[in-house]
Amino acid sequence: MHPYMGKKAVLSTMHGKQQAIVQPFKNFLNVSIQVPNKINTDVLGTFSGEIERELTPIETLRKKARMGMEELGLPLGIASEGSFGPHRYLPWVAEDHEILLWIDEEQGIEVIEHEVSVETNFDTKIISSFNDFNDFLDKVHFPSHALVVRPNSGIIPGFTFKGLKRAFEVKEAIAICSSASADGLVHVETDMRAHMNPTRMKVINKLAEKLAVRLLKLCPDCSCPGWGVIDVVRGLPCEACGLKTKQIAQEVYGCPSCNFKKEEPRQDGVKTSSPTYCDWCNP
């Protein structure tokens, strides 16, 4: 029997992420996710910047997960963080980088999974009046996705309006922020909090499945949950000349608890590289 079968785990969230995470954990692991009522993850920083994030994303995740584990007194915890910005290779496209952390205090392990998706409405615009930005509203899927409005000149306490889903609220917030802003302009951005952003919720759901599936896999050596890819080996041979390229040749599987590792062929079955990536054929 899997060690997590029938167990409870704490999800530290104020933003309804249970919507995306409960089901995969139920379906794959039969783990029931509990959400503490009294928890303020905003003290660790907010997207809209009223509280600066001082920790790295992984440190933030650890703190967040532990807050919930302490609150409910459970040894299993989960927390999620997202960051948004230009795509690494396609800077004109926005990307959503989601991280999910699992802590198992009894086994003394952490398991981390990532998901990078270009399915995101992440965007910002600086405007002077509401009439400026109908195209923007369509593009960011307003009103199914909420907006954040603040003065363009900087953050002024009490002048960040979040979770705006009605045109009249947006209009009002724009009027207030424009008179509060030193330059008269207003900074509008997509509200990236999960409960305000169904597109992000979908990405978190996909990632939760990935993590649940990974936790389902046990280490072949010590039977600890969380067996999965921890590294890659480059050197996929070029299909034209046979020399090694920088493309991934093998995936390295590892255990979060012991040092056992195993190299496996790529999951996608690719065995050779296109000469495009070969330093010899295409220098």
Ligand SMILES: [Zn+2]
């Ligand atoms: Zn070659």
Ligand SMILES: [Zn+2]
């Ligand atoms: Zn192991």
